[in-house]
Amino acid sequence: MELVDWVISQGGSLNDCVRVAQDASRGVHIQVKGDWPQPISKETKVLSTPIGATMSYFNAIGFQTPQATFSKHGVELPQAFIDAVAVEETCTFFLMGQFLRGPQGFWYPYLRTLPQPGELNTPLFFGEEDVDWIQGTGIPEAAVQRYQVWDERYEQCMSKLEEAGFEGLEEYTCVVETSKLEEDSGVSVLLPLIDLPNHRPLAKVEWRAGSSDIGMVVLEEVGPGHEISNNYGPRNNEQLLMNYGFCLPNNPTDYRIIKLGVKPDSNLSKAKNHQIELFPEVANNKEDHYYIFNVFYPLLGPDTAMEHSIFSPALFNSLTIMHANERERKQIQITESAISIPPSLRKWPQHSGSTISDQLRIYRNGLLTLDKAALVIATWTLARARDHNRGESWEDIKTLLNEHMLQIPEGHFSVETLSRIRVRILERESLLKKNGELFRLGELFSLLPADMQAASRECFNHVLAQAGQQVSSLQTNPEALFALVLCLLVATGRSAQARPELSSRLTRWVDFLVEQYPMLTVPSVASDTVDQLIQFVQSEQAQTWTAQDGVHWLSEDSGWLDSNWLKWAYTVAEAEMVLIPHEPLQVLVTENPGLPKLGCLYVPQE
Template sequence: MESSTEQGSGHSLHAHTELVEWITRHGGSLDDSVRVAQDASRGVHIQVKGDWSQPISKETRVLRTPLGVTMSYFNAIGYESSQGSFSKHGVELPQAFIEAVAVEETCTFFLMGQFLRGQEGFWYPYLRTLPQPGELNTPLFFGEEDVDWIQGTGIPEASVQRYEVWDQRYEECISKLEEVGFEGFEEYTWDLYLWASTIISSRAFSPKVLSGVIEASKLAEDSGVSVLLPLIDLPNHRPLAKVEWRAGSSDISMVVLEEVSPGEEISNNYGPRNNEQLLMNYGFCLPNNPTDYRIVKLGVKPDSPLSKAKDRQIEMFPQVANNSDDHYYIFNVFYPLLAPDTAMEHSMFSPALFNSLTVMHANERERRHIEITETSISIPTAYGNGHSTLAALSQISFELIAHIMMLEATGQNRQLQPANLKQTYAQIYRNGQLTLDKAALVVATWTLARAREHNRGESWEDIKILLNEHMAQIPEGHFSAETLSRIRVRILERESLLKKNGELFRLGELFSLLPANMQEASRNCFNHVLAKAGQLVPALQTDPQAMFSLVVCLLVATGQSPQARPQLSPRLTRWVDFLVEQYPPLGFPLGTSETMVQLNQLVQGEQAQAWAVQDGMYWLSEGSGWLDSKLLAWAFNVVEAEMVLTPHEPLQVLVTENPGLPRLGCLYVPQE
């Protein structure tokens, strides 16, 4: 094995130049227009020569790696065919071991064996240019002080899970090597296994790069085969770089699909990786990563409506059972891989996440119409179903506020300067998470803010004024100018799932649904009941559901009154009819609410129905059902189903270090 001095020298430009010479001797090449370069910010990388006369064009094959220098499972088993052969190059793993362990572990132990060969190994010119054991920056290699920088994020849990999986696999493998009497198995240490596993997870390519010489049946994505490609794995990652790897019968090529100017770096593209994936798998993060997103875990209970709907989906479409990824994501505002017609809310919260939350927080009325297809489970768009959308946005907002508070509370080192590269990347990751969460909160609460606006127009100018007011709550300098611009673009250029403003009402706002000439008398009557009841049932004035029930009882009685109905707006009459249709008043019990039981006893004992006429509500006679025990019980259950608990002043989390999570009860009343 190499000394530390020798290992460190592998990161030099000289070592990479020798790698290129080695590749060339075996039939590979660099295009004449490119060279290997090195600088402090990008390390060793590939770039177009500075003195090249013109940009290199699309379809230029910039790198070419011969099949003979690739490393994969097929080398470990010494695969041979008429189309090509793959040599073991001196590492002979026992056949009994290969048959007993997974393909991934065969690849890992083969790489370990090649590393142990040191300078005698065939792949030495390649392996010496890789990060050596002790030089990797993924979280499994973080020290105690480094771990402090990622507390409160998803990284520690993910690291523990990976460590446990790899530890179990290593113990099984090393036990098997010992069992079959493999000489020198003691050199295959846990530290070397961690290194080899990390190298493969961070640098290996899809087995499809070998499709030019190996039959497709052996190259399935779930086959466990991974391929190391010396030289082609050298370029740095750049999100959205336009490149392609092409499999041939004698080599694999990296082809650029965009023009690159003289002196510019030629980048690889690992795919739309978020910073958590980059840190976990590759040991680095990108500041302002445009493809950043956060994975959300919902914790769905087995007997929940969503879990039952998923079971039903599998019954209808058995192939869905093979899809293990739920795609529950919160996107960065710069995330570019969105269809043009993606709804504004879905552009921030993946459709799978948003639809799942609507199902989880829908009421029974909405869930009766749940739509299940092969690709989604959702509450369909229909009159009255905006409740689930607003409930989902409220829950998302609470989660975002809680996560922001946790990141802030656990980021005690954020005022310190990172002491090493691990801490630098951890800081980039944490800061990216905070910016992502805060921008997503601004977008989520924008729709909730619209739902609270009852007296504003919905023209383009009205929306822009309302948006300016919403964003004025963001402290100056909290976001970069570019981020603020992207938030505005995301809101203004994409259509919201909710087409109308003003569908959430606080208690006193519900009276505005009545004609102006009925509002004062209705408020007086409500206050009359509240004052009388408050003397004997003090809990009523601190029980939002009970107070909302009184107002709903009043509005429904009014909506069913022959005298009042001709004067009411179409919105109110449609809503009243909708509630009566969806919640048939068939003996709803008062339930366990002590407040409602006491209130019912009070109003029945004092014949409170007569208060309506006394207070000027001439359209409600004693036979109208106003404050009838059955109607009260019915209204109580309706309110329980139709209420939405929204965050109160949610953007205070951008101003105050620990604003808490105060909730505001609102009743959902759909627009026409």
């Protein structure tokens, strides 16, 4: 191969144990020779590129040190241009100049192996048919933004070169994409031969710079006939497609970048602005780190919570803040690295997805699998929160998980992925420490002692049946319905007769709500339903029904159905009630299923 011969002639090397190979699936690649007698061992330098054969900003400026000289090899960019533009633009135009030199250029044996104009497979060069595959993903927006940036920078550079009287400017009409290594100095370096091996996530390989060359060293055993892979870092398929024009099936380091539609006056925007006021350097951080990881993602700390192993902490915290009520907003914690609400003060957030075509099919199918797996795990957390019938033993959790996994329709996941979802759920501690902390309307009565539950339900249903005849909107107003139950529970918790019989869980929750929502600070309730309900209670003297329904522990002054307590309870219900999908896994069965929502209240365990 001409490239190998050229690199070796410049002082590079290719270890005797390896060879350059080519096939339909992997293209040109490096592999251990099939007849090599044994696996190559760790710390083997399989190839090297001499410093003199690399291309970087140092060549563009003709940099010299006692150890090395970086030659311009016939491309002289004006010093005024180099001084006026960024390092990246200098490198790009130097590369273009070398490409235009053709066979006379020093790097010609290398540059001819790179994608030529018209051969690039990245999204900026997709045809109309290919673009259809990426609709609904983050790539179109990213591609447009990148094109706009490149176009603007190109025009600026051409203007600077024209001002400097640069000869042959009319030939600089194309930009060549290629692989590059970002050194600690921030200078992009092209590495002929070293950039030939294919990328494999998590490949154990290292680039080591010496005084005369840069070597590629394997840090794992590789057997005869096996490919030796490079490692571009833990890139997801979107990054691979944008930068290199390919995707990896079952990429273990794949993750989805989420864009949150955050309004300027939202809770999250206000918290971010406050963070910048406290820590001005945060303004330089351009990335929000909102990710959904796939279930195979390996680069997680050992103490990462199960939910955070799928939904990045920044995404999880931001969604919590976006849906925070006034009580929770008072408790927002802001540090230089994070904005969050302490878990003990949260309520649950409300819930409102080769050829170029081959690569795009891999990319799109990967996103779908990633999103579906995240849905299954998020739904598992909701299933635990909704389960009031099991304990916290290992057997209880496995039984509940088995029931949950049986709800997943066949054909959406491979056996390996289903197994990994189970492992991800079971191997990591959940942010949800206890089961059964989300209660639907009727389930709230179970917080009462067993001998109080039937009478309380009867009293509630009595009021509901009678009031529903005069307040037509009552049955369709979940906040008002929750307010009725809250009013009954709080009155029970304040009852001197009943309180000694109540669980500490119920009394702590009632006391917490009364403390967090002081009666004197409760705003006026703007609800016709509540106003009509109060009128009904007063006209029918509904407070007196407690005795006939068997709720003997509530006196007329207990607060049950008192107008002020009803308004208070409605305010609390508005703030604390959350809506969760009734059967979220229906998304896997039916396109646009509608997903009816269930109102719930969060009642923490002891």
